[in-house]
Amino acid sequence: MFLQRTTLPWKSLHLRRYTQSTATAVLLHDAGSPLTLLEGEEESFPRPDPKYAETIVAIPRSTSGKSIAAKERKAGRLPSIVFEQEDGQHGGNKRLISVQSNQIRKLINHLGRIFFLSRLFDLEVRSAGFDSVDIVEKVRVLPRKLHLHAATDAPLNVTFIRAPSHAFLKVDVPLVFRGEDVSPGLRKGAYLNTIKRTVKYLCPADVIPPYIDVDLSEMDVGQKVVMGDLKVHPALKLLQSKDEPVCNIVGSRVSDQKKSK
Template sequence: MFRIHRFALAKSFHLRFFSPSAAALIEEPAIEAAPLTYLEGLPKPGPVETILAIPRSTSGKSIAAKERKAGRVPSILFEQEDGQHGGNKRLISVQSNHVRNLVNKLGRSFFLSRLFKLEVRPEFESDEIIEEVRVLPRLIHLHSITDIPINGTFIRAPSTALLKVDVPLVFTGEDVSPGLRKGSYLNIIKRTVKFLCPADIIPPYIEVDLSELDVGQKLVMGDLKVHPALQLIQSEEQPVVKIMGARVSDQRKSK
């Protein structure tokens, strides 16, 4: 089992809390530290993909409807510190088909835990770049029937940022789990876990190894193997997955 290692944010890293809901600045002087990097044996993201955007001058229901009709997704690019209440906020629109393809390819939860390069241009066909910034998708609303993106929110993600991320879980080792091989079943309690992540090492997902779990055993959030610089926001004792005994219906079938 692996336990999550907490870290002293204010002492070890000169990072700032970047969240659209609540933010705080660390007022200590800058501390020179080695750049954070992904560790061997832990999941690493693939190449950073680019999302093109164009600026919008106004917002509102009628403007948003026109954007969607034109094949664009009305979105907002927030500054790091409590962007919803001010700061460097930019109204943008992104290409609907491109975002839809990314969400379909990655999966919604994986899309929301992945960094992208956002290029804001006067027009999509233009070579001029107004702003080029690394971003984390914060929200993406999809149509309930068509899955077409309705609106989106992005947050700037420089290296100095600490971002709250719901990291998706990927379960492995089901084929060799002693409990599952005995006919028990897998009770998945959590499919994402919220961490406070330095922007440079946001994991694309977290692997949950089931290979040693027997009947009645479980894994909790504190058992997850992650980079020591990630801070778990939820309780370490909250269960993630458990191997349950055979269902009553399965027991009846075996008689």
């Protein structure tokens, strides 16, 4: 039932530089056999909300540099780069582009910043302006790095990496915690100690999860969730220790203990 929920933006995060060195493709599998959800698993794992299946429109950019970037931002555009997958076979091919500031800002606001960095988008590079019908390149991409203004949180630049079906990508997948209202430990007055907000996986491009659910509904005081406990598609490979903690239920707060005396 929770699969119908939209991804939850975490507005409380105040990081200024969001990076997916995580979003780097590192190997390929047989392009003739794309990996997708296995039969019967469609209801077991979260799927990207089609509400945010938006095509990002871009225009080519011939030069780079601080002055060029400043002019782009002043004109309502974000200087951006699209990288080829860095698997040693494509030479790090990249394309300089500019995207529309308003479009990227809208997607970040709607999805939440870390969810934006784990979401696949279609990208169209148009030769003669954003309204042009002449498309230079049309490709699926994953946002790799997002740089925000330290004071205003306005996006300053964004980097994408091409995400064809045959690519495997390192992705920091966001965690969504649920079941707080029925957790035995939390109902006793304990509190949730959140240790991780994302977990890094090697994902086939076609099955990157929009988020991973962390079920707290049966957790009692002193219990914890580790990365190996998370339920994910079997094609995903955990790139961190399976014993690394995600969260735990900690005993009553000191202030609550004093009140009970």
